[in-house]
Amino acid sequence: MTKVGIIGCGGISAFHHEGFALAGAEIAHVCDLRKEAAEAVGAQYGAKVSTDYRAVLDDPAVQLVSVCTSSATHREIAIAAMGAGKGVVCEKTLADSPESAADIARAADATGQFCATAYMKxxxxxxxxxxxxxxxxxxxxxxxxxxxxxxxxxxxxxxxxxxxxxxxxxxxxxxxxxxxxxxxxxxxxxxxxxxxxxxxxxxxxxxxxxxxxxxxxxxxxxxxxxxxxxxxxxxxxxxxxxxxxxxxxxxxxxxxxxxxxxxxxxxxxxxxxxxxxxxxxxxxxxxxxxxxxxNPFHLEMASMLQWFERGETPAPSAWDGYVVDExxxxxxxxxxxxxxxxxxxxxxxxxx
Ligand SMILES: NC(=O)c1ccc[n+]([C@@H]2O[C@H](COP(=O)([O-])OP(=O)(O)OC[C@H]3O[C@@H](n4cnc5c(N)ncnc54)[C@H](O)[C@@H]3O)[C@@H](O)[C@H]2O)c1
Missing domain, CATH: 3.30.360.10 (Dihydrodipicolinate Reductase; domain 2)
Structure with missing residues (x-):
């Protein structure tokens, strides 16, 4: 069973953790700068709870992370996650500039890690x-x-x-x-x-x-x-x-x-x-x-999980996310x- 980390437990995150859980993944570790937001989601799944995203990336159990924080933080978190050997599903927009989005996509190429942009439509x-x-x-x-x-x-x-x-x-x-x-x-x-x-x-x-x-x-x-x-x-x-x-x-x-x-x-x-x-x-x-x-988010997370488990390239990929930002x-x-x-x-x- 794939173990998923959720980084950012605000508005959009429910669609991610519900979708992954429905598709059969384990929500293993959740994180938000706002402790109470992370705790509320953690309690739903019996997941570990952190307020620093690095704790999720340091958790050897976590294989795939959803980045559900504000778009300006995606570059730092997604690149660090891939560097730590985790696959990434990143909310849209992939970044807050095409340069940052391209950096994420290049990091995916360099590390060979799974990296998707979550355009659910x-x-x-x-x-x-x-x-x-x-x-x-x-x-x-x-x-x-x-x-x-x-x-x-x-x-x-x-x-x-x-x-x-x-x-x-x-x-x-x-x-x-x-x-x-x-x-x-x-x-x-x-x-x-x-x-x-x-x-x-x-x-x-x-x-x-x-x-x-x-x-x-x-x-x-x-x-x-x-x-x-x-x-x-x-x-x-x-x-x-x-x-x-x-x-x-x-x-x-x-x-x-x-x-x-x-x-x-x-x-x-x-x-x-x-x-x-x-x-x-x-x-x-x-x-x-x-x-x-x-629910297109649920269909999206089910596809992401399947692609991740099979070692396949996701669509939309990081480069697809970059195209939109460009x-x-x-x-x-x-x-x-x-x-x-x-x-x-x-x-x-x-x-x-
Ligand atoms: N697919 C869609 O239709 C759709 C809809 C809404 C939002 N979004 C995207 O989802 C992302 C989040 O939007 P939202 O509406 O959920 O925002 P939000 O403010 O409700 O939630 C973001 C959460 O991330 C947390 N956070 C911020 N920086 C953090 C960090 N460094 N480490 C840990 N937690 C951190 C915040 O405390 C907050 O709880 C954005 O990229 C946004 O564009 C997509």
Whole structure:
């Protein structure tokens, strides 16, 4: 039975330890700077409890660690974990800059350790089906990718926690809508249709805030096909597939037809299954792929555990996490400099 360590016992960590435990791993050691947070999780599993992540890395029983701390700490912890001979599942975003993300990915290459970036939206059955269908759908024409989340950054007064700089968003997550919501979509885009070669970005930053409430981009594939992209914290209560304000959708157009992928509220996947709709461009025949409510985090941790135990490379890998961080940096820089930018990826793999 694989023994897992959890580093960071805040909001996201429950999805990791529950997922690993359901998949048959033992939660052996948990850690948080806040002792009470670590103790609460430790008590659920009878796990060892620490407040210093190095104690988890020094624990010879632990084989695989989940890094569930704020993104700015991922580089230090993930590299130290691999150096200590542990496999790593790191929450997204992999780091708070493409340079730090590339350092993590290079450390994975150098040590040969398992190192995954936890973008769970790939694990919806609807996303997996989209990937399978796209393999037979021919040349890409365009993608419309939207991640609108019901968090009013337009009409609602700006509270003090957002007026302080760095805001909690920047401190914990490394940015605003582009990083928090949009990173998932950038991961789905590069997984489903390939790596963008050029980018134009535009960030809408509300006065008084230190991060964007809306991140927009046009991303060009090497063959000239295009991705239109928007991430936004918005004020509508009833839009989207679930009619609850969660409005995240990818429309993918190829020369043979269209796919529409609708995800569900990130932390309430128990209410609805993600939906995939395929339309055949020639006949108009439209097929809805409906799936039961499944927790993509649980499917993700089950896959991670299986890959780890078999010695296989995970997907999304550390380099996949790096690609998202590189795209975020390019969208941000393009917005600041008002320029279209070519994306120079740092890894060895040629752009897909
Ligand atoms: N996949 C998703 O949809 C999703 C959603 C939310 C958050 N996240 C990611 O999860 C990560 C954590 O976010 P969160 O919302 O759980 O934040 P959080 O603040 O709720 O939890 C982070 C925890 O890590 C602890 N911590 C920080 N530094 C530490 C260190 N050096 N050693 C030990 N513990 C430390 C904090 O005390 C805190 O309890 C971030 O990278 C974030 O981007 C992903």
């Amino acid at each position: 790939r694990f919806f059955p609807a996303s997996q089906r989209a990937k399978e269908l796209l393999a037979g759908m021919g040349q890409l024409i365009s993608v419309y990718a939207r991640s609108w989340q019901p968090w009013d950054m337009w009409n609602a007064p700006l509270d003090d926690s957002l007026r302080q700089h760095p805001s909690w968003m920047v401190r914990n997550y490394g940015g605003g809508a582009l990083v928090m919501a949009g990173s998932h979509i950038l991961d789905l885009v590069h997984w489903l249709v390939g790596r963008p070669a050029e980018v134009v970005g535009h960030l809408n930053i509300r006065e008084g805030m230190d991060a964007d409430r809306q991140g927009n981009a046009m991303l060009w594939m090497p063959d000239g096909s295009i991705v239109h992209y928007e991430a936004c914290g918005h004020p509508y209560k009833f839009v989207g597939y679930e009619r609850n304000g969660w409005d995240e959708r990818l429309e993918i157009n190829t020369v043979t037809g269209r796919l529409d992928l609708y995800t569900v509220t990130w932390n309430r996947p128990d209410r609805n299954g993600a939906l995939l709709v395929h339309m055949d461009g020639e006949t108009g025949v439209t097929t809805e792929y409906r799936y039961p409510q499944v 795209l975020i940096a390019h969208v941000t820089r393009s917005s600041r400099e008002r320029q279209r930018l070519a994306v120079a990826y740092q890894d060895r793999v040629a752009a897909k």
